[in-house]
Amino acid sequence: MVSENAIAWYHFSSPKNFYPLAGRLIPWFWGLAVILLVVGLYMSFFVAPTDYKQGESYRIIFVHVPAAWMSMFIYLVMAAYAIIGLTWKLRMAEMMASALAPTGAMFTFLALWTGAFWGKPTWGAYWVWDARLTSELILLFLYIGYMSLQSAIDDPRRAARASALLAIVGVINLPVIYWSVKWWNTLHQGASVSPTMAPKMASIMITTMLVMTFAFWMYTIAVVLMRARRVILERERQTSWVMEMVNADPQAEMKK
């Protein structure tokens, strides 16, 4: 059983076998993402009760918090892939890491944007230098640095390895950054406005947030698989299997 698993793992870690598998999985993840998103949005707008202090504007939380969670998760997953890719020289892991980055940056941006949007009615300002906000901003910088480095290097192999190294350095620093920013803020500002709401959130709200988080996850997986397929084609274009497939495709079209 274990060895079978290991073999399957090994099998699908080669781009050649991964490519068709990903192709088959993508529609499923898209489907799940859409269903969960519909359920989640329905719950956020119609099931969850109106907040007695903030009114309706608080509903943005159902996008904001899952997006903030995703932004951090994705960085961790990306760094994990980077480590695997560098230590075992697995090309597939390198490609997954680079496929994750844009989505991670997108969620970071979404968290910042929804947060800023929310901040105006609640705090009266789009931006305050709060610890959590600041560290989210720094996370965005890390993502952008990762992507810039990758796009600045032409050779795809070198680009993947250099940016993997950067992701690892970043992940070591991330807790230090988070923690120092927190300390910095509490040192300077006694009682600062902080984005924590009522201590006990209604369980319906937690459920809604979890549903939204899962929706985001499914979306992430679908998008990342699609991006990984594109990266595979680009990086493996000189291999025989890609050439065969590219040459075979038009014929398959014609038969249809």
Next chain:
Amino acid sequence: MNQSSLSGMWRAMVSRDLTLAMRRRADVLTTLFFFIIVVSLFPLGVSPEMELLRSIAPGVIWVAALLASMLSLGRLFSDDFQDGTLEQMLLLPQPLSVLVLAKVFAHWLVSGLPLVLLSPLLGMQLGLDSDGIVLMMVTLLLGTPVLSLIGAVGAALTLGVRGGGVLVSLLVLPLYIPVLIFGTGAVDAATSGMDYEGHLSLLGAFLVLSVVLTPLGTAAALRISVE
């Protein structure tokens, strides 16, 4: 034998880079000059009121030191890369990470240390008191080597990359933030009579950690970049 050849290599590397730095004395002075100018721009750009200046002084000096150190990083490996000497270094029969550490040390001697020594003057200009000035020097002494060590990773990663100079700042500046926060935090704490030892020991811990870890990362990055 191995140990003695390692220390011989260390000495050779440091003396090579110091010789080169002396040949381009102008370069070393630029870093210093940049530091001074950035700090002096603030009274001009912000406001000449002493009260305001004093309150922003630690932040301004630290940010200036951080930018100056980052700028000087551009040249840490790029010259060696372009003329092919870096290639030759990768082919030396000694561990690359030790070599890298020696290079960073030499670099700090000519670009970090002078900032530390100059900072009291600038602190005075911005109206810091003597306690603040002493603490500023101590934090810079602990912090600038960390900046150089972290920066080396970024410099190695962006070697030969188009527009590497500015890219390096994008990669490295977010990683500098903890050092900045604890550096200025200590000075602020001292000037407001609070306890600052926690900050200092954290800075020390950063230093130890980065001496141990970053040379490995830099060495790996160099191997990737030279491909």
Next chain:
Amino acid sequence: MNQSSLSGMWRAMVSRDLTLAMRRRADVLTTLFFFIIVVSLFPLGVSPEMELLRSIAPGVIWVAALLASMLSLGRLFSDDFQDGTLEQMLLLPQPLSVLVLAKVFAHWLVSGLPLVLLSPLLGMQLGLDSDGIVLMMVTLLLGTPVLSLIGAVGAALTLGVRGGGVLVSLLVLPLYIPVLIFGTGAVDAATSGMDYEGHLSLLGAFLVLSVVLTPLGTAAALRISVE
């Protein structure tokens, strides 16, 4: 005939440099991000209090723009110098100063203009009000081309001289300072409800003067550097 070939060359030069900039898109973006990051370092280094931040905002943004523009200037001629294309430009049958102006214009389009467009966001982050923000944009729009034009002279002079960076800072920064003072002065005046038109017309005068004069200086400096 001469005029049409001049404008043809102008277009060719600008489109060449814009093509190159698009190839190194990372480069363009990094200047921008450098600007953003430097501005964001100040709240971290100085203090997160909005009141304090608002009062130093114009100075901080202007200093950051000045540094970003100075850094990006490093690459204005140096790439062309190293790969020998600058040599070829000197051998073109057209006036070098026009060529230089075209290059600086292209450079400003990709490195100065984006800063101007981005400044409102940063102004907001530092708590500037909308009047201040508008004026900030106007002053940057007038001021950043002056920075590029003056900086080009410095960049050309440092080409030959190894690490002539000091020379550049010495030459360029004193000339930058009036721009900085009138730029921030205008914003400060506006936020405190005073008259700012004098500042703006002075900035405009700087712009006209530097468009006329600096290309000649830059061209002369290039000829010297290529020897």
Next chain:
Amino acid sequence: MLQVRELECVRGDHRLFTGLNFQLRGGELLRLRGSNGSGKTSLLRTVCGLLEPTEGEVLWNGENIRRQRDEFNSALLYLGHHNGIKSELTAFENLRLGSALSGGGVSDEQIYDALEKIGLGGREDLPTQVLSQGQKRRVALSRLLLSEAPLWVLDEPFTALDVGAVDRLARLVEAHLKKGNMVMFTTHQEVDLRAGTLREVSLDS
């Protein structure tokens, strides 16, 4: 016609050459000889006006080149130790932008044609930084195919080229001379070049 009168060049402590006189007429080929460091590159750059001579002058059609820079430059094609191509651009873009800068009038077909002829067919659309040393040199040399300038000044044009490319370049130079133009060059390799009039100037003393 190119004339060099009593030229002297001093670099650092070394007087590389002094009292140098020669002239080059249409259809003539001038080969510069000299060992490493004898001043060949310095002389070529002086002739192009990139380096100022310490004594003497360079005349083009009887007038000092410094007093007619635009005219002289439009008659000149110089190829130095550096290739003078942008590594981010493809070979095609390099040539197109280069010709637009120097006055234009070259069509895309001509450029593709030139690249094909110089042996870069199939690599026209790679950024030149990934090309090999010899391929980069070929990109630089394809300017020769596109230019109308009567005077070519070539500093070791054959370095990094393989045997086939060396031969192709030699034929190109011969054809240029046949049209009544001038070429001035230097090389350390032995190259078989047949020209109407071959002049030699040696800088070894």
Next chain:
Amino acid sequence: MLQVRELECVRGDHRLFTGLNFQLRGGELLRLRGSNGSGKTSLLRTVCGLLEPTEGEVLWNGENIRRQRDEFNSALLYLGHHNGIKSELTAFENLRLGSALSGGGVSDEQIYDALEKIGLGGREDLPTQVLSQGQKRRVALSRLLLSEAPLWVLDEPFTALDVGAVDRLARLVEAHLKKGNMVMFTTHQEVDLRAGTLREVSLDS
């Protein structure tokens, strides 16, 4: 003994070579042939361990060079397209610091001697940036005179050299081979090199 097994190198879209096998024993000279862009430089860099092969391996005394980097590096001297010298330092300083870095044991007299032999006498104390193209190459080549490494890997060592210097270098290579060492090199020039065993590997297909 150097062995290359089933080596493959892919750059961008181009598979430069694949299934490459050869070996080099003491006293043998290997000349790499191939037109511009055929992958000579890439192969030499792979053999030195600077470039990672996409397939296959390089063995030194039977073991992969990646698993014994320090041993292999101390047996290797590589000279690439770049000279690998600092332009701010003089020729003498370049050699002294270079030898100190790679383990030392070279006296100042030996260095002056080497520079004299390679034809740089009188220019030892100029910063190398003012040297001519060929003189710079000579500074790089003088490392050959100071090194004890049994394996030399030379990428177009003859470029920019004048006739005398080409000859001197050829004699140097021959002497190195006589001592039972190995040399692997590539050049586009025709050079007269006599060696016990001459192997040729061609990358043109």
